[in-house]
Amino acid sequence: MALPPLSSTRCLLPLSLGLFQAVLLLFFALCVTYDEHSASPTNPEDTERVAKQLHSTFPFFQDIQVMLVVGLGMLLAFLPRYGLSALTHNFLLLNVSAQWALVLQGLLHRLQHGTTLLGLRSMISAEFAAVTVLISAGAVLGRTSPCQLLAMALCEVPVYVASEWLIVTKLGVLDVGGTITIHIFACYFGLGVSKALFGNAKPTVHPKETPTPRSDLLALLGALILWVFWPSFVAVLCQPGDTQHRAILHTLLALSAGAVTTVLISILLESNGKLSAAHLQNGSLAGGVAIGVVADLHISPAAALALGSLSSLLCILGFQFLTPLLAKKLALQDHCGIHNLHGLPGVLGAVASIVAALVAPGDGSGAGGHRQAWWQAAGLAVALGGSLLTGMLVGAALRLPCLAPPPEPLCFEDALYFKLKEGVENPPMPGSSTEGAPLAMKECV
Amino acid sequence: MALPPLSSTRCLLPLSLGLFQAVLLLFFALCVTYDEHSASPTNPEDTERVAKQLHSTFPFFQDIQVMLVVGLGMLLAFLPRYGLSALTHNFLLLNVSAQWALVLQGLLHRLQHGTTLLGLRSMISAEFAAVTVLISAGAVLGRTSPCQLLAMALCEVPVYVASEWLIVTKLGVLDVGGTITIHIFACYFGLGVSKALFGNAKPTVHPKETPTPRSDLLALLGALILWVFWPSFVAVLCQPGDTQHRAILHTLLALSAGAVTTVLISILLESNGKLSAAHLQNGSLAGGVAIGVVADLHISPAAALALGSLSSLLCILGFQFLTPLLAKKLALQDHCGIHNLHGLPGVLGAVASIVAALVAPGDGSGAGGHRQAWWQAAGLAVALGGSLLTGMLVGAALRLPCLAPPPEPLCFEDALYFKLKEGVENPPMPGSSTEGAPLAMKECV
């Protein structure tokens, strides 16, 4: 079967990438200067201070880069014939979104303070904005073209910047690990996009959508990389000292309890007492999602353990029962199960932060605690509602034919986007399972 | 062939995991408070001090997490059809053992000082306890069920805590990198378990026990990850300053000399001048095992190089000659060759520490040096003898049928523990080599 003409991709994708990079270059040339830490300070004490801040932040930053580029990339490569595309789309989206967020957050700073400064801190904020795009993309992975994903990124980043500004700066929501601002926002934005993009077509299982043991192994390695570096993600923007120490400890405990609970629940739910690789890949990370919003508070180690266990339980129950239900009732497609990994544990974490605000004595009980609890609830509502709404608008826009959605038989197929060696390029007939494909095909992943 | 009923796994494993997590939660809720670094300090100087200590320890901690979760996991995935299980069992054992060690070490601290404190330092000590379980499991990898491994972990951790307390606190043995307390202890514990568990049945090579080039590549990558981060493991608990610097340098030199020697010896020993992947995966790490016990002493760079070379030599000779001999004479099964990687180089390192105590002028020659040499020898004897004995007791207990040992034809087989896609689930007939298996089977890793 011949591949369809990809003229629109061939023109539109390079054109928009080129235009994007050119506009960005112009913006940087006109508006961006170094921040105080990268401009030359005039005295040794300043140099010392800058060096100290750099050395205390840079290792965290590198950990986060490994998570996003390597860990998440490998996790997304769980589809046996879509590894190269998943890794590449993730990498491209990260770069475009982070640069785009640098511009927008720079402009916001310019509006407020008169200049756009550049430093490692602004890089981290921009990475965080990019994370939302990477998470949302998980809902539509494999059934969307790079053009569609890029269009989504260009729309989602400004919404995130506005939402984060509203939630954190205006409402004063406490959310050091981005549970509300990043995970919940990104999840419901992605689900909104998926719903509006795919409409009411009942989701079917594509023959190429099933992982093999080999692709599952790679994805599990990716999940473990994310698991290892998760504390850096939660704690990078914490106040150095005891606050940051507490955030790291709570995240470690939540992740560890989540890992044990995941194995426990997966064996209980699966027939014959076997584990599911998908449960492991997601459930072991759920604790990290939930703990983010309370990690730096005095919630006690036991609470961190309990929250981690509960999140993993919720995540796996979501995979087992909620995802099929949503697919059946709402025709909702969620290819990587982002609702189970980011949505449910995120909401659980947000609820925990409300409870923590109400009961924690040290964090201002009485009037202060009650007020903070209201703000946390308001933040949850804004993130959830706003993202779902804007996500559906963006999803409707992604139906434009010029964005070159992949034809159904070529979904989840590297050959559509990559020049592969001969004998591998032509995918099997649509609908045929990989079992019946010629040998050369099977070898391709 | 139908899989055997796994009712005992289905009931026992989740039950024990659930019970374990519940007891642990209770303990944390009742007994654990933050340590001085995670509780809120009252003045800026304290905050500064806490921040400094955190930033100087956390990167080391993350390196060790990468080693244990990603590096060791990949190294253990050298069996082509057992990658998912090896990675998952390693991950589960790490989490259960570390939490269990947190409790036990917390109780020990409570006995001595009245409170159980929690901080990054206690996390590192708990990780070290967990390492012993991961090493010991290497002796019985593939022929044990998760229930058996969990039971082993629950028994091994208290023995380790007691042994480490006796060797380091009571005997005053110097062992910054855990050569005696971790590597030797874990190795002989694992061998004891293996001997008592498998009895006098002559070890046979299982048809699924042979690595493929692809699984060897993954395992080699895992070994290289361990190689890269090994200096962090050795130096994390060193006194900051020159001592830590020296420990890092010595470890780097020993590992580098070991890598060169490994290639040299492997080519000399193998027929036709070819390398063995197993030699590379283990020999290049042996230097790191041996150097741990003397890394922070003034042993001179040349001694570090020599120790690294000797360890790798010993390790490869062990693989080539000792392992077959032990299998033949003692019917001893050691699936990952932990005796060659942890036992022999560990003993070599311990001997080196005795020599170093005798000859080093700066570390107290004369009476002091002689006394320390005796303590080092006593530590070696305690670690070796105690672990072998308790390991055999634990191994005998693991023969309980309710722990669901895998039936011989399903050893080294992911399909026993993982829900795999159709056509892959059913393993080939027992005894048949993978060469004759249907195509779908071969593809599964």
Add this chain to the structure above:
Amino acid sequence: MALPPLSSTRCLLPLSLGLFQAVLLLFFALCVTYDEHSASPTNPEDTERVAKQLHSTFPFFQDIQVMLVVGLGMLLAFLPRYGLSALTHNFLLLNVSAQWALVLQGLLHRLQHGTTLLGLRSMISAEFAAVTVLISAGAVLGRTSPCQLLAMALCEVPVYVASEWLIVTKLGVLDVGGTITIHIFACYFGLGVSKALFGNAKPTVHPKETPTPRSDLLALLGALILWVFWPSFVAVLCQPGDTQHRAILHTLLALSAGAVTTVLISILLESNGKLSAAHLQNGSLAGGVAIGVVADLHISPAAALALGSLSSLLCILGFQFLTPLLAKKLALQDHCGIHNLHGLPGVLGAVASIVAALVAPGDGSGAGGHRQAWWQAAGLAVALGGSLLTGMLVGAALRLPCLAPPPEPLCFEDALYFKLKEGVENPPMPGSSTEGAPLAMKECV
């Protein structure tokens, strides 16, 4: 087909490795002492200073180790049947070259200052010397024996040490990220070796030289690991403080712009609007090569973005047009395309550093800037000319038959150097494509 007798490898390689390790041991025993940071300081302030320097350098050092051992190793494993060899040769070369550089740089220091000191800084310098060998080896990967590669390493390291001393110490060239001293030097040395070694034989595409989607995925992961840690490589030797901060920011911007440009250009150039995995693996790193020489200067963020984009453009154009041209006109073999990744972006970076010296007001315009521009140009000329010349001499020496060059049909074949399981050992007939090979062969990677 029987493998050829490898007697020379069997004798020569272990012999030379053993001799090398023995000589090195002797040198260390006689000449090397700790540097000021690893010898015992006498007062707490010194300890504090040493600890601070160690904690600010060690995370960078570990990042670089991951790049060289894991990232580069995986990138070189893009050939489906040569993964184990590529990874192992890279690892062996790194260790031999770094030890050899420690000796030579130690002797140079001894000549100038009377002693040979050892510390983390000297380890980093030695690693940098080893990087040149790893890059140069990319030009002849798969068609050279370990003996030949070792001989090359032993020759290249002294030339690098001399060249680096001349360029940086004598000419005062500014090159914080090693663009001129490492990348340009290594590239043209490797091309010189390749030209002299393979002579005027027209390069043909070997049937085993084509990557599969699976090996491409592994190589892409390796490239992404390099991409993530590249800022550490560029900034490790920077002055702590604002200079280092700037170097990190510029490298991040250049790499990010390069990633976007790579996708853009690859889609434009490839037929049907598809991506090439080779373009991605190399183009996304080109920005890091070019930025090294100007990363710590006040070049402005926009210039970093522009330089990153331009480098990637140049790199991909090189793959598409220059490599075939050089192969046709000069019969030049460059198996990994090091000229496109290291040569072209390196020269671009060097030119940028000349321009920066001419125009940058803060870095001494007028007479000072002009003079520095001349030095940068002189450095470029020395690195390029010197490496090409010495590389050709070394390449001619590598034609010695005793260095056991692999026979053409066994090039790019792990079975030549590794003991593989039965049924995999015998490679297919020369010239036959892998498509026609028996099943067991195909499975081997």
